[in-house]
């Protein structure tokens with residue numbers, strides 16, 4: 001499929017502050033691109049640059065194959081949904097939705113028919129005469145999306161559209177946005193710092209930190225094979241366990257020595273990864289550590305661990321232990337017999353582990 | 366547990382406090398209204414009655430002669446035309462000066478608050494500085510400027526002076542109001558394709574009623590009540606009502622006509638009272654209100 005968004009070597013400075021550094025991102029038609037990163041990493045700024053609401057200091061932006069680097073927002077064929085919704089407070093819902101068409105000189109009959117169809121699609125027909133202040137959070141959000149929909153844009157830009165909603169509504173609206181994307185087949189760029197939103201919506205995730213792209217990849221790739229320690233720690237909840245270990249590689253097999261809370265290091269055999277330096281950080285997701293009596297097989301290695309804490313969380317139970325001087329969390333089935341203060345045999349799934357350099361933090365395997 | 370007296374006692378206590386508060390407020394209000402009362406009653410008395418009677422007594426026979434004289438025939442200096450021509454001078458001067466300075470302040474405030482450009486804060490600081498320059502300091506430079514512009518002694522000249530002097534305040538009012546409006550509103554409108562003035566007209570102006578009222582009242586009061594600029598930059602025939610009032614009260618020919626003076630003072634003060642009475646509730650609202658809630 002053709003390329004819809006092509007950002008090359010984008011830089012953005014505010015005076016002497018570099019907010020975005022050499023960003024290269026692209027999206028194909030129909031992609032759902034999610035920008036994630038901690039607060040202040042430049043997500044909104046990047047979105048504003050794509051929309052043309054901020055001028056860029058270097059690089060180029062192509063949308064739909066056209067160079068849009070210096071083009072006005074209104075001519076970029078994009079629509080944007082803002083974090084605060086930015087509904088025009090003195091206009092009715094109907095006028096909010098049709099304002100853009102009015103500005104562009106669309107005939108009244110067409111405005112009305114588009115308004116009707118969008119209102120129907122978003123189920124806000126009954127709200128058209130109200131003012132934004134008379135709407136609930138979820139309704140406002142729908143109106144904001146409606147305002148974007150009537151444009152029929154090539155690309156939708158969303159800046160944390162769900163962050164003001166309560167947890168339940170957020171899940172509902174997340175599904176609706178996913179459905180919308182499916183129905184419209186339009187390209188979407190979506191900012192969030194909720195990584196569940198990122199995982200469920202994205203076809204591609206861009207992880208940003210301090211204005212630098214850390215990793216671009218499918219949700220699965222970003223989750224399973226994080227490019228560095230930052231991504232490993234940022235994506236997933238509870239976070240990936242990052243345990244400093246000693247690795248002794250012999251060809252394609254590695255002996256991994258882990259220091260337990262007390263006593264001599266314990267050696268586990270990794271049959272999947274070789275050629276590692278001695279000082280590495282082992283990354284393993286909580287769900288890749290299981291209770292040994294329930295999980296066996298040659299990809300796993302067992303280890304007796306002292307359990308420090310047991311946290312039941314409904315469907316799963318998290319148990320915390322100390323390994324290599326770090327808290328290590330395992331996600332066990334809720335019927336586990338683990339008790340805090342006792343020892344438990346845990347099985348580590350080495351087919352799913354990541355290794356990171358202790359010095360650079362980059363992924364090694 | 367439930368003790369009825371303990372329940373009632375604080376309520377009666379509260380009631381007494383409430384009434385005490387009202388009583389004090391009413392007393393203060395009356396105190397402040399005494400001058401107005403004296404002015405009105407005096408203006409309705411004949412000169413004989415004033416000389417004979419008590420200052421705070423009600424008029425024995427109400428007469429509007431003093432008002433007629435004040436309006437149409439009181440003498441200020443050599444002319445004896447009353448306040449009327451000067452009152453209209455003031456109207457001709459105040460209305461355009463208020464309108465122009467408010468309009469410029471609105472656009473300035475909009476630009477400074479919502480279209481941040483390089484140096485916006487510096488310009489705003491300089492304008493703010495303008496608010497603190499005393500009238501007296503600008504008298505000579507302004508006289509010179511008006512001379513160069515050929516506006517010396519004219520009503521447009523006075524309008525010019527008041528607009529220049531007012532811009533600092535009006536910009537401050539509008540800027541402070543508009544900074545509370547989220548910048549995303551402008552961004553959304555830009556994506557919708559609206560330009561600078563369209564955004565102002567369709568989105569900001571409809572939000573601006575309270576601050577518009579504050580600014581209009583403020584400017585109207587300032588300009589209508591101004592004496593110093595009026596006396597410095599006008600000449601016979603273009604003087605505003607405040608200057609004429611001064612001349613009437615200070616004209617030394619004959620006896621002091623207190624009733625005429627009082628009537629003239631009330632006439633001169635009437636427009637500002639009227640504006641405040643009509644738009645006062647917006648004034649309070651505009652000073653206290655934020656703007657938009659999400």
Ligand SMILES: Nc1ncnc2c1ncn2[C@@H]1O[C@H](COP(=O)(O)OP(=O)(O)OP(=O)(O)O)[C@@H](O)[C@H]1O
Nearest residue numbers: 014017019037038039040041042043044045046193
């Ligand atoms: N107008 C500005 N002038 C100077 N610095 C700015 C300006 N706007 C944003 N920044 C800085 O740019 C950085 C990125 O801001 P941005 O709003 O893009 O963050 P974000 O990733 O969207 O954060 P959040 O998740 O909190 O919304 C921040 O450090 C911020 O302080």
Ligand SMILES: [Mg+2]
Nearest residue numbers: 043044045159
């Ligand atoms: Mg943001």
